Amino acid sequence: MIKHTKSKSFYDTFERKGPGQKVTHYCPGCGHGTIHKLIAQALDELDVQDRTIVCSPVGCSVFAYYYFDTGNIQCSHGRAPAVATAMRRVHDDAIIICYQGDGDLAGIGTTEIIHAANRGENLTVFFVNNAIYGMTGGQMAPTTLFGQKTMTTPTGRTMAQDGAPIGVAEIINAIKSPVYVERTSLGTPGKIQKTRKAIKQALQNQVEKKGFSLVEILAPCPINWKMEPLQARKWLQEHLEPVFPVKQFRDNSDELIQAQFSTKLPWKSDEEVLDYFGVNKEQKQVKQEKEIEEQLVKFSGFGGQGVMLGGVLMANCATEEGLNATWLPSYGPEMRGGTANASIIISQDSIGSPVVDFPNVLIAMNGPSLDAFEEKVHAGGTILVNSSIVSQKISRSDVTAVYIPVSDLASEVGMIAGANIIMLATYLLVSKIMDINTLRKVLPESIKKKQFVDINMKMIDKAEEYFKEHLS
């Protein structure tokens, strides 16, 4: 009879790691593998594999999704509890695991973990404390011990330089909301059994919707500790455990915890969501009379040139005409004067991702925009250039170039800030994907400051005039 074997919550072969792979990417004697095994076993025993989502961190365990045959999501550094919270809001019954290292949770991710714990999110966090940054080659972590030599503390961590090793279980235990907080160790077979029980309890709590559980697990990183695997286990017991006491800090899992509120958002159907946001629910039939080429547009300029509004209006024109559209803003670090661009996709098909890396329409309101995106435009695409500001010509011969002095034209109408509208109108006229009168229809609804509606309408007229004279 097989008593212990590979858990069914793991993939049989780790195809994501490489064809036919059966071994982990972890170093010999690393703690992560053992912890994975304990988690997988608990998932088997609780029979929740099919509704589990593992949030993997940045760190050596970034590739946890190679191994767990569950839902997986790889989170930005330290953000797993925030990602998990979002999932909690839409998936009442998912079993959501945050798997995090000490650099991840106790360094860059302190905000997320503290507030998820304080909200008492119904989540399970496994915090793997190996007192070092493993993945990046052994820099000091917030949990590195005094005197411990790392790449960034070559003579050992000191209080004066680096502060004290941080006790995560203690911090979480100082917060009222969590239901379960325990610190365990992988030092000996007996302690591994305690870890196994703690992991299962922390998951069980979530299954029973009891709230937030965290298990801190002291684990070895033989490679960066520069030790043999056996020596590392010994060092873990002799040095880590005295600083990070292995104990149960809190276990309220026996208490009946009344859910004070449903963590799920109060909407039940798409209908209600649309209602809430006051969206017109009439499902428009996507316009199919004529085939259009999907438009992947980059509307780019400096902050203050109105590229965002230009993009919104473009997308609104598209939906008004029964096309599908997305609009995605991207700002530089500074609000004014920096670069800004909007990605707009217009399509007769459903749009998967709103990201436009390679546009087939580039609208360059200034020189840096042309520099940044010219090379990325698809062959056969169109580049519209604000020739009032951009003196250089397009160097590519496999795209259509349209030069329009939109800033000058806007000044002639009486407001240089209207250049974006002239540019948008010109795009509509050149591409013929949408009708210019659609813009006349959506513009008044889309502009917040109503006193600017009239002058912007004049911008459309101006664009039409210029188009007839110079571009048609």
Added chain:
Amino acid sequence: MNRVAINFDECKGCRLCVEACPKNCLHIGNRINKIGYQHAEFDSEQCTACGICFYMCPELGAITVIKEDKKAVHHE
């Protein structure tokens, strides 16, 4: 008899199982496996199927512990 099956090519030769086994059932052999490690081997009649080696091992599928099915033996 209880026994431990080791997937030799999944072993990284870390010795954790060897040191942890209370019955000294495991050792590192001389053969080098596909991923370049001298792997663990099982050779003993003392195994109690306690599972200590299984939990100690960081590899997900390297060790399987098989407990003798007493009843099955009886019926034979």
